[in-house]
Amino acid sequence: MINSFLDTKSLPAKVREELDKVSRIAEYLWTREWAERNAGNISVNLTGYFRDQSFEDLEEIPCPLPKQVAGLVLFVTGTGCYLRHLIDRIEEVSCILKINDDASAYSIIWGGKKEGFRPTSELISHVKIHYFNLTANPTYTAVVHTHPIELIVLSHHPIILDEEKTNHALWRMCPEVRVFVPRGISCAPYALSGSEELADITIEGLKHRDVVIWEKHGALATGEDVETAFDYLDVANKGAKLLLMAWAANFEPRGLTDEELKGLEKFL
Numbered sequence: 001m002i003n004s005f006l007d008t009k010s011l012p013a014k015v016r017e018e019l020d021k022v023s024r025i026a027e028y029l030w031t032r033e034w035a036e037r038n039a040g041n042i043s044v045n046l047t048g049y050f051r052d053q054s055f056e057d058l059e060e061i062p063c064p065l066p067k068q069v070a071g072l073v074l075f076v077t078g079t080g081c082y083l084r085h086l087i088d089r090i091e092e093v094s095c096i097l098k099i100n101d102d103a104s105a106y107s108i109i110w111g112g113k114k115e116g117f118r119p120t121s122e123l124i125s126h127v128k129i130h131y132f133n134l135t136a137n138p139t140y141t142a143v144v145h146t147h148p149i150e151l152i153v154l155s156h157h158p159i160i161l162d163e164e165k166t167n168h169a170l171w172r173m174c175p176e177v178r179v180f181v182p183r184g185i186s187c188a189p190y191a192l193s194g195s196e197e198l199a200d201i202t203i204e205g206l207k208h209r210d211v212v213i214w215e216k217h218g219a220l221a222t223g224e225d226v227e228t229a230f231d232y233l234d235v236a237n238k239g240a241k242l243l244l245m246a247w248a249a250n251f252e253p254r255g256l257t258d259e260e261l262k263g264l265e266k267f268l
Helices: 013-031 123-136 149-155 163-173 175-180 196-206 226-248 258-267
Strands: 041-045 073-077 094-099 105-111 142-146 185-188 211-214 218-223
Touching (some): 013 226, 041 123, 123 142, 123 196, 123 218, 149 218, 149 226, 163 226, 175 226, 175 258, 185 196, 211 226, 218 226
Parallel strands (some): 185 211
Antiparallel strands (some): 041 142, 073 094, 094 105
16 A cells, blocks of 8 residues: 555645545446546546645555656545546545656655546546646646446437537537536547546647537536536536437527527636
């Protein structure tokens, strides 16, 4: 077992608040059936809360990462761990890690108490998204990847190959999607989980969309905290669910007119 540096009581109060949010959102994901077995992962950039703390003599785990992420402190869930265990066993199935100064390794400073614990296998995707956010969306600290049922189904439908058509259909189906997911969704072509290719495709999508579907796999969003990221996914999935229900009932939904959609712009 890797020995971590901090216990929960010694974490900054704001960090404990973020961990409480993670537990709450994990429960939402589990009850929605979006986190079967070890599906999904969550990360939060906590670097700002640890700038004045020094960590020495910690075990380093070799892990070559992009040089730009050196020094970041991230909360991440564990590989093979169940998101439902974040509800009541968060110290076992997740950790806070610090990337070393040349991004060649990381040290676990909190958590990771489960035997054989290692951070998520999609760590490369998370760290690259956090670096992207530092420049493009500096207030965004959280990344949530999960398996929203209806968005996954939609990713198997031919409509997903036309991004503009997909978003127009979702916006017309559900006013809340237009208001609360205003930039819409992007569908990343299928790529192997945990690959740098998938990370790069995801970042391209996040440059102009609020949600990225990992084709035939799941979806990802980023936001100011885990709750905000979850809301993007939740609202987008509601639109997909309504659209699929209409198709299942064998009719093409009338949807909002372009004029009605334009009227919603005052809420954006």
